Amino acid sequence: MSQQLVTTGIVLRRVDYGEADRILTLLTPNYGKLQLMAKGVRRIKSKLAGGIELFSVTNVTFIRGRGDIGRLVSTRLVTHYGGIVQDLNRTMLGYELISQLNKATEDEPETDYFHLLEAAFAALNDPDIPCELIQEWFTAQLLRLSGHTPNLQTAAGGARLRADLAYEYSFDDAAFVARDGAPYGADAIKFLRLMFSGHSPSVLVKVAGAEQLVAGTKQLVSLLAQQYSH
Amino acid sequence: MQQNGDGAQLSDQERLFLGLAEQLSRPLLQIAQLAELAAHDELAAAHERWQTAAAVSHASLQLVESYALSLRVHGKVTPLHLEPVTVSSLLYDTAHHLQPFAKQYDVELQLEPGPRVQPIIADRAVLQSALTSLGQVFVVAQAEADERTPVRLSAHRGRHGMVAGLYGKSTLGAESLRRAQTLYGQARQPLEHLVSGPAAGVFVADSLLRTLAARLHVARYRGLTGLAATLQPSQQLQLV
Amino acid sequence: MHVLLIEPDRLQATALTQALTQAGHSVAQAVSAQAAVARADERQPDVVVLELQLPHHNGVEFLYEFRSYFEWLRIPVVVHSFVPPRELKHAVTLARELGVVQTLYKPQTTLQQLCAAVAHAAAPVAS
Numbered sequence: 001m002s003q004q005l006v007t008t009g010i011v012l013r014r015v016d017y018g019e020a021d022r023i024l025t026l027l028t029p030n031y032g033k034l035q036l037m038a039k040g041v042r043r044i045k046s047k048l049a050g051g052i053e054l055f056s057v058t059n060v061t062f063i064r065g066r067g068d069i070g071r072l073v074s075t076r077l078v079t080h081y082g083g084i085v086q087d088l089n090r091t092m093l094g095y096e097l098i099s100q101l102n103k104a105t106e107d108e109p110e111t112d113y114f115h116l117l118e119a120a121f122a123a124l125n126d127p128d129i130p131c132e133l134i135q136e137w138f139t140a141q142l143l144r145l146s147g148h149t150p151n152l153q154t155a156a157g158g159a160r161l162r163a164d165l166a167y168e169y170s171f172d173d174a175a176f177v178a179r180d181g182a183p184y185g186a187d188a189i190k191f192l193r194l195m196f197s198g199h200s201p202s203v204l205v206k207v208a209g210a211e212q213l214v215a216g217t218k219q220l221v222s223l224l225a226q227q228y229s230h
Numbered sequence: 231m232q233q234n235g236d237g238a239q240l241s242d243q244e245r246l247f248l249g250l251a252e253q254l255s256r257p258l259l260q261i262a263q264l265a266e267l268a269a270h271d272e273l274a275a276a277h278e279r280w281q282t283a284a285a286v287s288h289a290s291l292q293l294v295e296s297y298a299l300s301l302r303v304h305g306k307v308t309p310l311h312l313e314p315v316t317v318s319s320l321l322y323d324t325a326h327h328l329q330p331f332a333k334q335y336d337v338e339l340q341l342e343p344g345p346r347v348q349p350i351i352a353d354r355a356v357l358q359s360a361l362t363s364l365g366q367v368f369v370v371a372q373a374e375a376d377e378r379t380p381v382r383l384s385a386h387r388g389r390h391g392m393v394a395g396l397y398g399k400s401t402l403g404a405e406s407l408r409r410a411q412t413l414y415g416q417a418r419q420p421l422e423h424l425v426s427g428p429a430a431g432v433f434v435a436d437s438l439l440r441t442l443a444a445r446l447h448v449a450r451y452r453g454l455t456g457l458a459a460t461l462q463p464s465q466q467l468q469l470v
Numbered sequence: 471m472h473v474l475l476i477e478p479d480r481l482q483a484t485a486l487t488q489a490l491t492q493a494g495h496s497v498a499q500a501v502s503a504q505a506a507v508a509r510a511d512e513r514q515p516d517v518v519v520l521e522l523q524l525p526h527h528n529g530v531e532f533l534y535e536f537r538s539y540f541e542w543l544r545i546p547v548v549v550h551s552f553v554p555p556r557e558l559k560h561a562v563t564l565a566r567e568l569g570v571v572q573t574l575y576k577p578q579t580t581l582q583q584l585c586a587a588v589a590h591a592a593a594p595v596a597s
Contacts, residue, residue: 013538014535014538015538016538016539016540054531054534082423083409085422085527085528085530085531086409086413086417086418086419086420086422087417087418088418088522088523088528088529088530088553088557088558089557089558089560091528091530091531092530092558092560092563092564093560095530095534096560096563127409127412127413127416127417252552255552255576255577256479256482256552258577259482259576259577260479260481260482260485262580263482263485263486263489263581264485266489266580266581266582267485267488267489267581270492282481286481334481335480335481336480370479370480371525373479373480373501374478374479374480374501374502374525375501375525376501376502376505418523418552418553419523419525419528422525422526422528423525423526424525425525426478426479426521426523426524426525427478427479427523427552
């Protein structure tokens with residue numbers, strides 16, 4: 001008899017398969033990305049409710065298949081981040097983050113990616129944490145987990161970054177370069193350090209002037225992500 | 231003052247007004263669309279449309295009046311007029327005011343006035359406005375739920391006083407209400423488990439009840455979930 | 471044409487249905503995202519008219535679910551909503567990824583304009 005396995009998971013994608021089945025792609029902490037066939041789940045009943053909702057952490061029982069696709073046996077909802085869908089922009093950002101993570105984890109993803117997405121849902125579920133901060137933080141975590149944390153300690157040339165200087169980021173040098181009137185001062189660099197050291201959005205939002213710091217650093221983080229996305 | 235994560239700084243009354251303004255765009259749009267359709271109607275159909283327009287207009291006017299009353303009382307422009315109020319008669323009057331609106335949405339109202347108890351001391355107009363504003367939300371919510379469960383206006387004895395409120399079939403929980411009280415005027419659907427849209431009637435009702443030192447809370451009674459206020463019977467009248 | 475109208479408010483739904491019917495279309499009404507999937511399954515629409523503010527699951531959730539079905543990938547969607555377009559920060563995503571062909575702001579859209587948008591949405595693209 002095939003062994004039933006149990007894991008928590010977050011649904012990344014649901015795709016129609018034939019007349020009555022669906023294929024779910026789940027991100028799990030222990031099994032990486034799982035593709036499971038939910039058999040006989042008729043359209044009319046299944047969709048938007050129950051254990052396979054998006055923006056949820058779910059306990060799934062499944063049987064490994066011979067090929068890549070296993071069979072879903074049962075689900076149980078653990079946490080549903082229902083606050084996300086109260087806001088349309090948060091809903092859309094949630095889908096975008098899922099999509100970004102799905103693309104960033106083509107290969108076998110580690111446990112950290114599961115916890116990242118869970119933390120992202122928790123942040124989106126908190127109306128006091130702005131969307132822009134969550135978006136920048138998530139991009140920074142994807143960079144960090146893929147080993148692309150930028151150099152936030154020393155300038156090009158090796159000298160330690162100084163609090164009394166302003167810097168611009170040089171992509172050629174992959175480091176900050178001091179220049180009068182440059183956009184990144186001590187506060188911005190400290191904020192980036194906090195962000196890239198894995199602190200959660202609930203911590204970042206408490207930084208004085210967080211909103212302005214996000215506005216001032218998000219473009220840099222976005223450009224770094226573009227650089228390493230190829 | 232509530233400061234949300236996206237930098238907005240609005241007073242409670244400003245947030246209430248924002249929610250109200252959004253809410254009022256709905257009936258005004260309904261009236262505009264009815265007028266657009268009526269231009270092409272036969273007489274009988276046109277008559278029906280105007281009835282709908284009238285019911286919707288009156289409900290909206292009532293909501294505006296309720297909001298204005300809450301502003302006046304909170305701002306001490308109008309003092310509270312406290313008097314003995316029988317909860318059952320209050321519910322009867324509320325049902326009567328809601329009926330034309332409920333009819334348009336094809337929602338049935340059920341009345342459970344509760345046991346004979348001593349009256350409460352309250353401002354009748356404030357309480358009436360609160361329950362009617364709340365009732366409008368529940369009527370729309372029941373219609374959206376697409377089920378045949380009526381909206382129940384009910385009063386019963388609770389542990390801490392007389393619980394008077396409106397009930398329907400919903401999954402509203404205490405946490406959802408708490409969250410909504412943080413989000414109203416800022417989120418477009420602060421009570422999306424109950425009803426789509428701003429649900430301004432709930433927050434106007436809450437604002438009115440606060441003038442009577444009461445708050446809306448989630449309540450469950452006889453298999454239905456709703457929003458209610460707990461009101462204290464009059465100690466003085468008990469002794470009479 | 472067959473229109474799937476996703477509109478939670480009963481009075482709104484009645485008025486919109488009558489306008490679309492008078493314009494020569496058949497209309498299936500749904501009050502929620504879940505009901506909308508069921509209606510689409512009963513009869514495939516040619517166009518969807520969608521209010522984004524729905525109870526329980528919003529219109530964006532509906533769109534992602536709708537587009538997860540292969541046969542519904544190309545059905546045009548007209549958003550007709552109380553949400554002002556300027557507040558939709560991801561409007562580009564709506565158009566590009568979710569097949570929203572037009573976004574109408576309800577308080578500034580007449581029934582006639584809605585009917586014109588529906589006719590335009592379903593018109594075949596000139597080759």
